[in-house]
């Protein structure tokens with residue numbers, strides 16, 4: 154047996170098969186090379202095992218999310234999802250034998266059995282994954298190990314794995330979202346509003362009585378940066394800005410480890426605002442989940458969802474990466490994880506990004522740069538708006554930063570096909586076709602204010618905080634309020650919203666029809682991406698929530 158094990162290891166070096174050839178290898182800004190990893194150092198790698206019944210899972214998601222299907226709202230428990238997708242016995246056996254033959258035995262699995270997370274030394278990792286060479290990288294006081302080259306796996310194993318995590322991708326970049334006091338802000342004309350909970354509640358038509366009431370309702374924000382929210386900041390925020398409505402001032406549960414550093418603007422923003430629209434609703438914070446901070450924190454969160462039977466109904470997440478930097482194998486598998494959440498009745502909301510259509514500079518030309526998971530067909534993506542008149546709670550126009558556009562990887566899903574077609578035919582001036590793929594999944598799906606928020610961080614109220622990471626928790630809290638009414642009526646949660654949202658054709662939303670977002674600064678497009686238009690558009694989606702009308706539209710069935 155030993156001889157065979159040795160042989161297969163040896164053959165593996167020769168017959169390795171790469172899994173993620175299109176994964177970009179580059180060290181993101183801020184990370185410094187810290188020398189080659191020593192053979193005895195430990196890494197923890199995540200093996201994504203091939204699942205069963207993926208096509209059926211997709212069909213099931215369509216059915217439970219389509220209000221016209223007799224299966225609408227007939228959600229599955231995590232155990233049921235597990236029995237559906239868990240890898241075949243052959244897959245489990247082949248992967249386990251492969252790991253054991255390399256002496257990899259310290260592994261954890263998840264309830265759905267489709268991920269294995271294993272600790273091993275660099276020496277073992279480099280033989281297990283031919284082609285790798287691990288190096289140490291440092292950012293502030295965080296150190297992590299990553300391979301500087303692509304990996305392969307043994308040919309016999311390759312058809313049983315989607316990808317291996319913890320080898321190539323770095324944790325997300327920290328986003329700068331506060332405009333601070335920089336620039337010349339209009340002050341001469343009067344007191345600039347700034348967005349606070351009461352401004353949002355007024356604009357989106359939430360009355361004092363519109364707070365959560367159902368016993369089992371819950372919502373969550375997930376954040377993967379090296380920063381954390383401070384309970385004292387939330388309390389101070391609610392003291393300053395929460396006087397006009399009943400709310401909670403404490404987070405119900407923190408999952409993961411909060412960093413030791415200072416409270417972060419983004420972390421504070423997410424939790425302060427989801428608890429302002431989704432007021433009086435139990436709120437969780439997922440923060441750098443997993444045993445090691447050095448892993449892929451977003452992937453860790455996905456694993457957690459597959460390992461916890463009871464998680465909140467609505468999650469808002471402001472993580473995003475350039476679609477072109479991620480391998481198709483990775484994104485496709487993450488999509489399956491989104492489907493697994495959707496069939497459980499969980500709503501996942503992602504920020505659409507803060508770079509408009511984005512810009513990727515290729516050798517000869519520029520193209521727009523979509524972001525993932527915003528471009529995933531299986532999540533609800535939230536864009537940004539600002540007030541037309543910054544001194545008045547009036548109607549909203551496009552925030553030029555609002556992320557939006559078309560995926561270059563995922564085709565347009567059926568639920569939005571006619572909305573996208575209508576936009577493309579609307580006669581709105583469009584950027585040159587060479588910049589984007591009209592056949593791709595288009596986003597965002599809806600929007601909310603994203604400009605000039607007040608946030609309390611490190612006990613100080615800070616103005617001018619902007620970004621779609623502000624609009625996303627605002628929409629999340631409003632969907633939680635709608636879930637609340639559904640629960641009180643004995644109805645299931647909203648789950649994956651998009652199929653139903655697109656059938657509403659804008660009912661319950663304030664249509665945003667003015668303004669364009671930004672893109673490449675070149676001669677051809679001169680910094681302009683897409684423009685808002687009546688109905689759906691790839692800048693603000695269907696528009697921003699008009700709570701009572703949206704509630705009425707989503708409270709049946």
Ligand SMILES: *[C@@H]1O[C@H](CO)[C@@H](O)[C@H](O)[C@H]1NC(C)=O
Nearest residue numbers: 261262263264269270456460
């Ligand atoms: C999943 O949960 C089980 C039970 O709590 C735990 O033993 C296991 O380590 C978890 N898996 C991972 C990958 O964290």
Ligand SMILES: *[C@@H]1O[C@H](CO)[C@@H](O)[C@H](O)[C@H]1NC(C)=O
Nearest residue numbers: 355356357358699700701702
């Ligand atoms: C909601 O707000 C808008 C604009 O502020 C207002 O016109 C409308 O009457 C309000 N109520 C409903 C139920 O839409």
Ligand SMILES: *[C@@H]1O[C@H](CO)[C@@H](O)[C@H](O)[C@H]1NC(C)=O
Nearest residue numbers: 364365366367368399433434
């Ligand atoms: C707040 O929520 C709880 C249930 O979690 C409910 O009992 C209470 O009545 C709610 N408060 C208000 C003002 O609706």
Ligand SMILES: *[C@@H]1O[C@H](CO)[C@@H](O)[C@H](O)[C@H]1NC(C)=O
Nearest residue numbers: 367368369370463640641643
């Ligand atoms: C709340 O959750 C518990 C446990 O899951 C369940 O037994 C109970 O029926 C739920 N209550 C409501 C009002 O949904």
Ligand SMILES: *[C@@H]1O[C@H](CO)[C@@H](O)[C@H](O)[C@H]1NC(C)=O
Nearest residue numbers: 520521561562587588589590
């Ligand atoms: C459009 O999508 C195709 C693949 O479907 C891709 O090869 C091409 O580069 C994309 N176009 C742009 C502008 O990114």
